[in-house]
Amino acid sequence: MGGESKWMGLWYVSPYVIGLLLFTAFPFLASFYLSFTDYDLLNKPEWVGLHNYEKLFTRDRTFDKSLKVTLIYVFTTVPLKLAFALFIAVVLNYRLKAINLFRTAYYVPSILGGSVAIAVLWRYIFADTGLVNIMLGSLGMEPINWFGDPENALFTITLLRCWQFGSAMVIFLAALQSVDKSLYEAAAIDGAGPWKIFRHITLPLITPVIFFNLIMQTVQAFQEFNGPYIITDGGPMKSTYLLPLYIYDKAFKSFDMGYASAIAWVLFAIIMVLTLIAFWSSKKWVYYAGDKRS
Amino acid sequence: MAAITDIPVAKSPEPPTAIELKHRRQALRSSILRYGLLTIVGLIMIYPLIWLIGASFKTNAEMFSSAGFWPKEPTLSGYIEGWQTSTPYTFGKFFVNTLWIIIPKTIGTAISCTLVAYGFARFEFPGKKFLFATVIATLLLPNVVTRIPQYLLFRDIGWLDSFLPLWVPSALAGDAFFVFMVIQFLRAIPRDMEEAARVDGATTLQTLIYIVVPMLMPALISVCLFQFMWTMNDFLGPLIYISSVEKYPVSLALKLSIDTTEAFAWNQILAMSVLALAPSLIVFFMAQKYFIEGISSGGVKG
Numbered sequence: 001m002g003g004e005s006k007w008m009g010l011w012y013v014s015p016y017v018i019g020l021l022l023f024t025a026f027p028f029l030a031s032f033y034l035s036f037t038d039y040d041l042l043n044k045p046e047w048v049g050l051h052n053y054e055k056l057f058t059r060d061r062t063f064d065k066s067l068k069v070t071l072i073y074v075f076t077t078v079p080l081k082l083a084f085a086l087f088i089a090v091v092l093n094y095r096l097k098a099i100n101l102f103r104t105a106y107y108v109p110s111i112l113g114g115s116v117a118i119a120v121l122w123r124y125i126f127a128d129t130g131l132v133n134i135m136l137g138s139l140g141m142e143p144i145n146w147f148g149d150p151e152n153a154l155f156t157i158t159l160l161r162c163w164q165f166g167s168a169m170v171i172f173l174a175a176l177q178s179v180d181k182s183l184y185e186a187a188a189i190d191g192a193g194p195w196k197i198f199r200h201i202t203l204p205l206i207t208p209v210i211f212f213n214l215i216m217q218t219v220q221a222f223q224e225f226n227g228p229y230i231i232t233d234g235g236p237m238k239s240t241y242l243l244p245l246y247i248y249d250k251a252f253k254s255f256d257m258g259y260a261s262a263i264a265w266v267l268f269a270i271i272m273v274l275t276l277i278a279f280w281s282s283k284k285w286v287y288y289a290g291d292k293r294s
Numbered sequence: 295m296a297a298i299t300d301i302p303v304a305k306s307p308e309p310p311t312a313i314e315l316k317h318r319r320q321a322l323r324s325s326i327l328r329y330g331l332l333t334i335v336g337l338i339m340i341y342p343l344i345w346l347i348g349a350s351f352k353t354n355a356e357m358f359s360s361a362g363f364w365p366k367e368p369t370l371s372g373y374i375e376g377w378q379t380s381t382p383y384t385f386g387k388f389f390v391n392t393l394w395i396i397i398p399k400t401i402g403t404a405i406s407c408t409l410v411a412y413g414f415a416r417f418e419f420p421g422k423k424f425l426f427a428t429v430i431a432t433l434l435l436p437n438v439v440t441r442i443p444q445y446l447l448f449r450d451i452g453w454l455d456s457f458l459p460l461w462v463p464s465a466l467a468g469d470a471f472f473v474f475m476v477i478q479f480l481r482a483i484p485r486d487m488e489e490a491a492r493v494d495g496a497t498t499l500q501t502l503i504y505i506v507v508p509m510l511m512p513a514l515i516s517v518c519l520f521q522f523m524w525t526m527n528d529f530l531g532p533l534i535y536i537s538s539v540e541k542y543p544v545s546l547a548l549k550l551s552i553d554t555t556e557a558f559a560w561n562q563i564l565a566m567s568v569l570a571l572a573p574s575l576i577v578f579f580m581a582q583k584y585f586i587e588g589i590s591s592g593g594v595k596g
Contacts, residue, residue, distance in 0.1 A: 008498060009417025013425060016410040016473065019466025020425075024432055027443035034442065088335065091328050098329075104582055105336045108343070111578050111585070115527040116548045117567035121346050123552075124564065129358040131345055138361070163339065170586055215434070223438050226529050230549060244438055251442050252534060261442050268439040275434065 034261035041255045052262035063263065065238050066246045069154060070267075073242060074221040077158045082213055085165040089172035090198070103170065110166035119230035122160050123147075147232055150239035157227045157240055168213045175209040176202065207286045215278055222271050243267045343571075350565040357560055369561075373569075376562030379547065380554045381539050385566060388547040395457050395532070395543055396525045402465025403472055403521045404514050410467045411476035411510075412502050416485070429477070432470035445534055459535045460528075464521070472517045479513035480506070516584045519577060526574050544570045 010017075035052055037045035056063050088106060092099055112118050125131040126146035133143035146156045179202060187197050225244040228234055234241035243263060251260035310318070348363035350372050356365065377385050413419075414426060448459040467473050487509075491501045507514075529545045536542060542550065548570055551563055578585060 006419050009413045009419035009422065012413025012417065012498075013410050013419075015406045015465070016413075016429075016467040017425065019406075019463060019468045020428055020432070022447070023444060023463045023466065023468055024428075024435065024440060027440035027447065028435070030443035030446070031439055088332075091331060094324070094328055096325070096328060096332075098332075102332050102336055103586065105340055107582075107586070108575070108578065109339060111523055112343075112571055112574055113523075113527055114529065115571065115574070116529055116545045117570040120548065120552060120563055120567045121342055124349070124357075124560065125342050125345070127358070131342070131361050134358075134361040163342075219434060219436060223436055230529075230552070247438060247441075248530075251445075257442055257446070264439050264442065268436055271436050 031261045031264060034258050035265045036262075037258040039257040041257060045258065048258070052259050053266075055259075056262055056266065062238065062241075062246065066241050066243050067266075069239060069241060070222065070243045073154055073158065073224065073240075074218060076155075077161050077221050077224075078214070078217045080158065081162045081165050081217060082168060082210070084162060085168035085213070086172050086210070088165070089169045089176055090202075092169075092173055093176040103173065106169055107166035110164045113164055114226040116226065116230055118160070119227055122156070122227070123231050126156050148236060150237045153232050153236060153239045157224070157231065160227050160231070161221070161224070168217060171209055171213055172206065175206040179205050204287045208288060211278070211282050211286045215275060218274060218278075219271055222267060346564060346571075347568055350561060350568045352561060354559065354561050357564075372561030372565035375559070376551070376566040379551060381547075381550070383540065385544070385547065385569065387540075388542050388544045389569075391541055392526065392543040392545075395460050396522055398457070398461050399464045399525055400518050400521045402461060403467075403469060404518055406465055406467040407469075407472045407476045407517055408502070408507060408510060408514065410473050411480050412506060414473075414477050415480040416488070416506075426477075429470050429473055433474060441534070448535065454535060455537045455541065456535075457541070460525075460531050469521070472521070476510065476513050476517060480510060483509050512584065512587070515581070516587065519581055519584055522577060523574055 034045060036047060036049060038048045038051075039045035092102055096102070109118075127133075128143065128145065128148070130146075132146070136143060144152060146152050183201050183205075184197060187201055192200070223244055224242055225248065228240040228242050229245055229248070232240045234245050244267075247260050247263050247267070250256045250263060344363055345361070348365060349357055351368045351370070352365040353367060353369055353371075356367070360366075379385060379388075414422065414429075444459070444463075448454055453459050453462075463469075483506075488501050488505050491505050492498075496504070527545065528543075529549070532543050532546050533549075536546065539547075539550070548563070548566055551566060555562055
């Protein structure tokens with residue numbers, strides 16, 4: 001269909017181009033500009049140079065705490081969730097008759113995902129006399145103060161996200177099912193055990209999908225908002241006060257748009273740097289066969 | 295690990311050898327282990343949801359005293375009182391609002407993604423490579439960095455406290471994930487039929503509507519279903535843009551009822567949570583094939 005004028009394709013993608021300019025490119029640049037200003041919505045943005053960043057890194061205790069909590073959250077949630085998703089996918093990848101039933105059951109929590117109702121449910125099952133503590137009690141264990149204790153509150157949010165491992169698992173499972181069975185047979189004939197086969201055949205072949213899941217889950221975890229906002233409202237003692245909550249409060253409660261933009265850019269920079277490290281390191285550990293998937 | 299036992303055991307008329315017997319025993323043991331583990335994990339996964347349904351029929355006194363599913367004295371009071379809310383509106387109003395956000399947004403997404411994917415997958419045009427790279431970049435771009443100026447933009451054009459900020463970006467193919475998914479799907483479809491239609495004198499638009507769209511249907515259904523779910527679950531969007539209670543979707547109304555219901559009316563909140571989850575669950579179970587396919591082919595956030 002090359003006969004058309006070369007503008008025909010551009011006409012079809014024009015909605016995307018307009019949306020890209022208006023709702024992505026312009027806001028992206030504008031937020032960078034705003035991060036160097038003082039802007040309270042009433043007066044015009046006033047240029048303050050690096051003042052916002054200087055304040056963030058030297059005098060803002062809340063930011064220090066929030067950044068620390070965010071990093072802990074991301075670096076526990078993402079590995080736990082991915083390891084669990086991969087483990088279950090490996091167990092499922094077998095000629096089980098009920099594979100579809102299990103896959104569906106595990107996927108349901110992901111579908112309901114970030115909904116407010118699930119956050120509500122979490123509040124109740126981890127309440128002091130909630131479902132989890134009743135069950136611990138019946139096993140003869142002491143009840144745990146899930147939300148009241150700053151040591152536990154963040155972990156309870158982490159558990160909520162790990163509970164939603166289903167979408168990562170479905171992607172892993174699809175990758176596992178596409179691994180060529182004859183490779184396993186050859187390895188088994190050569191006398192390799194199950195662990196060796198997993199370690200040296202399965203794992204290298206699914207590295208592209210591990211890489212994809214790693215990036216997507218990390219970018220997402222850094223933006224976690226609903227869970228801590230609804231369940232703990234950032235508390236107790238700011239132990240679940242992730243950076244997106246801080247940005248939200250600064251922007252939409254104190255209307256400190258310039259400062260909020262600066263925090264957003266620091267968060268963005270962290271995500272960018274980690275993504276670039278992941279892409280750079282992927283040359284060393286991600287294995288691409290002839291066909292590049294994901 | 296799985297696949298060692300996938301090697302078919304030869305069905306020979308002779309009595310099985312010792313090695314065959316060993317393989318069969320291993321296969322059986324592996325099956326039992328897997329089923330056992332998967333069942334236990336599955337129950338732990340699903341039980342909170344089942345408990346939620348049971349608890350919504352319990353009295354407030356019973357809720358925190360037993361971990362069981364069955365209510366001892368089932369009551370509908372949670373549903374009846376919760377439905378009324380502490381606002382002048384009932385939950386019915388909030389469900390209508392939610393639908394009124396979802397339907398235009400989903401239609402806009404489907405139409406814009408189709409046009410854009412058709413442009414990318416079937417035409418050459420100046421700047422195509424660059425524009426496609428921006429699709430991938432947008433996919434990875436954290437929303438947190440564009441949110442504040444977007445809010446300021448919508449404020450300046452007077453769209454705050456309306457559904458327009460929720461509809462319009464999606465109608466302009468703003469959800470990069472969906473655009474990417476449809477492009478990938480379309481690229482895998484052979485062009486023969488479209489070329490035949492073009493030879494017969496159809497315009498590109500006619501070809502798109504009569505040939506491409508029917509073939510794209512499975513992908514478009516996935517897009518609509520995911521958009522439905524995500525919009526149903528969306529909390530931050532309405533939180534920022536919708537300020538009058540009269541326009542609240544279910545997600546905001548539920549948060550409001552947590553904040554305003556007296557501390558001891560738990561079953562009202564749980565009952566409304568069940569109702570809030572019901573549409574997503576029903577849609578998922580009716581169309582789970584499309585979810586699993588969509589997610590396996592494109593990879594999805596969630």
